Amino acid sequence: MQAVFAETTDADNSLAGLVIGERPEPAPADAGWTVVDVRFSALNHHDLWSLRGVGLPADRLPMILGCDAVGAAPDGAPVVIYPVVPDPADPRGFSLLSERHQGTLAERVAVPEACLVPLPAGVDAAAAACLPTAWLTAYHMLVSRGRIADAEAVLVQGAGGGVATAAVVLGVALGKRVYATSRDPGKRERAAELGATAVEPGARLPERVGVVIETVGAATLDHSLKCAAPGARVVVSGSTSGHLATIDLRRVFAMQLELLGASMGTRDELAELLALCAEGRVRPVIDSVYPFREARSAFERLNSGAVFGKVVLDHSA
Structure with a gap:
């Protein structure tokens, strides 16, 4: 499958090790995991730090980047992915997708079933991808x-x-x-x-x-x-x-x-945030939307420091 991943890391050049290419299909890490077909994803500065090697040592490379995504569960239901995975080996007690487990900037991603949050009716999928x-x-x-x-x-x-x-x-x-x-x-x-x-x-x-x-x-x-x-x-x-x-x-x-x-939030808080969007009280600010095949341009946009809001990838384009 096609994915955006860190092949190498470079502390001085965030984009030096960025690759868009083929990666193996995701495999559930354990019982209680599932595979989601990704429709939209969003970039974070966390991805740039990963490309610099912060929190991503060489022995975990290559690593598919990305924490944020909206997609379809195996039964076709639209879901938002909560990217926090319990991790007793991490001093925080958790890790994010793309730190120990492959991330969301791919056609498909494996996640714990407990990380799937229903996408409320009427909430734009690209906007929801900005939230997690x-x-x-x-x-x-x-x-x-x-x-x-x-x-x-x-x-x-x-x-x-x-x-x-x-x-x-x-x-x-x-x-x-x-x-x-x-x-x-x-x-x-x-x-x-x-x-x-x-x-x-x-x-x-x-x-x-x-x-x-x-x-x-x-x-x-x-x-x-x-x-x-x-x-x-x-x-x-x-x-x-x-x-x-x-x-x-x-x-x-x-x-x-x-x-x-503060670091991240809870799954329940993500559901509360989605409810605010469903009520029309909140709409995420999107800086730009790029076709998945133009992911490098999306990363260049984020790395420029000129963004206002979120940079989104459309995986169908």
Whole structure:
């Protein structure tokens, strides 16, 4: 079958080891696994990190990339794939598809049956393919870790990336005042169109916020702490600008802030997110859709840093 996979990894050139070609048909890893025919998939920065060798050692190569997908179960039912697989060998207690098990950027993928979430009627399949990683992470950051129900305002750092853009849309949909930063004037304009008050990085906000969504890291963490209201939650799921940040601990204890990590979300949260889409309250932001055969161009688009929203692959094209 045709697949998009990492044949080698290169820490300095994300796309050097990217191959589009033939791979063996998937085989269920154990009882309780099944094979899904993939219809749409979406790219994540996780795929670029994998191509750089982060979390993907040489002894697991070649590895089919991809965490996100919508497809057809063996009985033909449309499903969204939840990409988290229990993994006692991983310190997190789980691994994502494309880390130890082959990923979703292929004609077919083997997954645990428990990872199949029904696609609600009326939800666009390409849009649903955007949800399982970036959008689920944003939802988990806001609702579970950030306890957004207890906040009136949210700051999202680095609008334009998959998680940050999702957090803007979700924060607005949940009835909160959302502030969003970006270095790019065009991305600030897009964030404003989604309902956020868009500001330049480091800008003073008109109010302190109860939740901060932090995916940028070293470049913005000090600003995140300064914008946080007493008792606020600063939720971190990424560090695209660098992972070694200086923290003013005086601000943390004086303001009684919570600095929380987040990674992915639960299967039930994915179902809740799909329900929001079915109700028309949320629609994932798609940057672009590429035919599967043009997957390299899709990766080049993601790697450029110019994306706003998700890059999707149409496996029928």
